[in-house]
């Protein structure tokens with residue numbers, strides 16, 4: 001029996017999200033374990049990405065999206081008036097399914113966020129860029145061409161660059177929405193290895209459709225079905241002894 005850790009810097013309490021009058025997720029209660037990887041799994045349309053995007057207020061820009069319930073980051077409710085979403089996303093970074101580097105140099109992609117948040121000295125920016133690229137396991141491949149366009153990199157390299165871009169802001173949490181689904185198997189493996197390395201420093205939450213990937217890399221798994229969180233627990237237990245028959249059916253590949 002694996003016990004769930006009690007401490008968590010990020011948690012959701014009764015989170016419900018609707019697009020207009022259509023409910024996408026309902027009454028989600030979840031504490032994300034610190035410095036661990038939590039995988040959000042479930043069939044297409046069950047609300048995984050919607051829920052993930054709530055965690056750093058990425059849904060704010062969708063006019064017809066209404067969120068109720070509470071999301072606490074540290075001791076702050078992220079929707080409270082004193083919270084600036086721009087600052088919040090510095091702490092809770094996000095990487096999307098398709099690599100989306102800016103059409104700028106590799107260096108500028110990583111330096112952009114810190115520069116925007118007030119880091120002006122070139123030496124300081126140089127250090128941030130190198131550290132972020134090293135942590136994203138990309139430094140050795142790009143150190144001699146930092147001023148080349150990011151768009152000249154392969155898809156897998158671009159995705160690691162996007163991870164470096166998020167890391168450069170020194171976040172506490174990384175949200176990844178199917179970060180490897182557009183990549184070839186070798187690049188996928190690199191991203192998976194990278195996530196396993198990064199969890200030593202960051203709390204990671206990843207949406208994935210790939211059951212093997214969830215089983216390989218995550219410490220905890222949350223199974224969503226039709227907008228509900230059906231089951232959450234240690235990945236080993238969810239995959240070997242699921243408590244709910246819907247979880248068992250999904251993991252067995254009976255639907256999805």
Ligand SMILES: Nc1ncnc2c1ncn2[C@@H]1O[C@H](COP(=O)(O)OP(=O)(O)OP(=O)(O)O)[C@@H](O)[C@H]1O
Pocket residue numbers: 019023024042043044045046047048049050051062
């Ligand atoms: N911007 C939007 N406007 C209206 N409805 C939306 C929007 N985004 C998502 N939805 C709806 O909300 C529900 C949940 O979608 P969501 O993308 O969160 O699910 P998902 O589990 O991540 O799916 P997938 O695995 O296919 O990406 C779906 O019914 C979807 O059609």
